[in-house]
Each structure stands twice: as structure tokens, then as C-alpha cells.
Amino acid sequence: MNIIFNYYIIKIILLFMLLLNIIILNAKNVDNLESINYFKIKKIYKISLVVPIIPKDFYKIFYNLKFYINFIYGLKNVVFIGNEEIENLINENKFSLYFPINFINEKVLLNVDKIKNLIKKRNKYADKRSGWYIQQFLKMIYCMVCQDKFYLIWDSDTIPVKEVNMFSNKGKPFFDVKTEYHKQYFITMKRIFPELGKKYNYSFISEHMIINTKLMKNMINKIASKSNLPGDMWYEKIINSLSV
Numbered sequence: 753m754n755i756i757f758n759y760y761i762i763k764i765i766l767l768f769m770l771l772l773n774i775i776i777l778n779a780k781n782v783d784n785l786e787s788i789n790y791f792k793i794k795k796i797y798k799i800s801l802v803v804p805i806i807p808k809d810f811y812k813i814f815y816n817l818k819f820y821i822n823f824i825y826g827l828k829n830v831v832f833i834g835n836e837e838i839e840n841l842i843n844e845n846k847f848s849l850y851f852p853i854n855f856i857n858e859k860v861l862l863n864v865d866k867i868k869n870l871i872k873k874r875n876k877y878a879d880k881r882s883g884w885y886i887q888q889f890l891k892m893i894y895c896m897v898c899q900d901k902f903y904l905i906w907d908s909d910t911i912p913v914k915e916v917n918m919f920s921n922k923g924k925p926f927f928d929v930k931t932e933y934h935k936q937y938f939i940t941m942k943r944i945f946p947e948l949g950k951k952y953n954y955s956f957i958s959e960h961m962i963i964n965t966k967l968m969k970n971m972i973n974k975i976a977s978k979s980n981l982p983g984d985m986w987y988e989k990i991i992n993s994l995s996v
Contacts, residue, residue: 797919798828799962800903804858804890806883807837809908814845816911821851824904825917831903833858833890861893862886862987870983870991889987895968903963910959918962925962929954939995944975 801820805813813832821827829852832838839855858864864886871882891905902925904918918926932955941948972986981989 797900797902797923798826799824799918800829800831800854800898800900801827802831802833802891802894802903802905803908804833804887805838805908806834807841810838810841813908816908817851819911819913820906823912823915825915826919827904828852829854831856831894833861833894835859856894856897858886858890861897862889863985866985867987867991870988874991874994885991889990891963892968892972893987895963895965895972898965901965903965904960905963906960916960925964927956927961928958930957931955932957936995940990940993943993943995944978944981944990 801824803813817830820830831854832842833856835858839857842853842855867886867889868882871885894903894905920926929952934957937957938950975981975989976986978989982992983989
């Protein structure tokens with residue numbers, strides 16, 4: 753009799769656990785920011801998500817924000833970098849009611865107009881891609897104001913669709929790898945860092961990446977100190993090293 757009784761108790765407990773899991777999974781599939789559960793069970797690092805953004809992409813990001821918040825493991829806040837129009841749009845849409853949102857004016861971090869002129873001078877055809885170059889420089893220079901060991905950069909035209917953990921249980925960052933190969937990247941890299949070359953068969957080009965703040969600072973400072981590269985600022989030295 754005790755065996756039968758214990759059997760049914762175990763079945764009830766298992767059924768309860770199953771129902772609880774279904775409730776939790778359904779709770780994650782939300783359509784509004786207010787319903788999102790921001791608390792995770794275990795976090796190695798709390799990180800900022802850094803997203804350079806232009807006004808025409810604002811409402812796309814506004815809709816996608818819930819995916820970043822709900823699926824990026826350990827996310828503590830989102831940092832938008834853009835112009836004054838972006839700041840106004842953030843205030844008008846009351847982002848901070850749903851999740852900690854920070855804004856940095858891009859002109860505080862970089863001389864955007866100077867970069868556009870440098871790129872145009874370097875190659876008139878590259879002028880159409882000046883926004884892309886500025887995005888990359890903004891992702892890099894954020895390290896100078898970051899107070900954390902790591903930060904996460906993410907392209908605004910992609911979203912996570914399931915939980916993404918960028919760290920191992922021991923706190924080691926993960927890098928997503930691909931097979932893309934763009935020869936011009938390596939030509940430019942050789943001009944800046946002759947000692948480096950392609951070391952792996954796979955590519956580190958990805959829509960998102962964990963950045964070690966200290967290492968990024970060191971790299972920018974090292975580029976800035978290279979007297980053999982023409983230009984005064986670190987980004988000018990990179991632009992003048994581009995394979996065009």
C-alpha cells in the first residue's frame with residue numbers, strides 16, 4: 753500500500769513540476785515590455801548592451817527591445833549611442849519605464865563630422881559607407897566610458913530569438929564564429945599590426961561580440977601611438993590604413 757501511495761505522490765509532484773515549467777515558458781513569450789521577467793537565476797557578469805543607432809532605425813529597435821531584454825543573459829542596461837534626435841525619441845517614448853536605458857551623444861565620443869570628411873577624402877566611393885565606419889568606431893570608443901570589465905556590442909538589425917549567454921559558468925566569454933572571409937580586413941590589419949595575421953580557419957565576424965574593456969582601451973592606445981601611421985587620432989590612423 754505504501755509503495756502505491758508513494759508512486760502517486762511522485763506522479764503528482766512530477767505533474768506539478770511539468771505545469772510549472774509550462775507556465776514559466778509561456779511567461780517568456782510576451783508581447784509587451786511590462787510583462788518581461790528581468791531576473792535570472794544565475795549571472796556571472798552583469799553587462800551593458802551597446803547599440804549605436806540612427807533615427808530611421810529607432811522604431812525597429814523600439815519593437816525589438818523586448819527581445820534583447822528578455823533573452824540576453826545577465827543584461828543590466830541598454831546603452832544607445834546616437835545624435836540629438838535619438839535622445840528626443842527615447843524621452844518621448846519613455847523607454848526608462850520598462851528597463852534601464854542610457855543614452856550617449858555620439859559627438860561626445862567622436863568627432864563624427866571629421867570622420868565623414870576623412871573617409872570622403874580617402875575614397876569618394878567609401879563616403880556612402882561612412883555611417884558603417886562610424887558605427888564600428890563608436891563600438892570601440894565606448895570602452896573609454898565603460899565602468900565594467902566587459903560590454904556587449906550588437907548590430908541593431910539583428911535580434912536574439914532565444915536566451916543567449918555570452919559567458920561560461922567560470923566567467924569566460926564566448927565568441928560566435930563564422931566562415932566569412934573578407935580579404936580587405938586582413939590587408940588593413942597588417943598595415944596597423946604587421947605582427948598579426950589570420951590564425952584560424954574560421955571568422956570572428958559576427959553581429960554581436962563581447963568586448964573586454966581593458967583590452968579595447970589598450971588596442972586603441974596602441975593604434976594612437978603608432979607614429980608610422982599617418983594621422984593624429986586613432987580613428988584617422990585606421991581610416992588611412994583602409995584597403996581602398
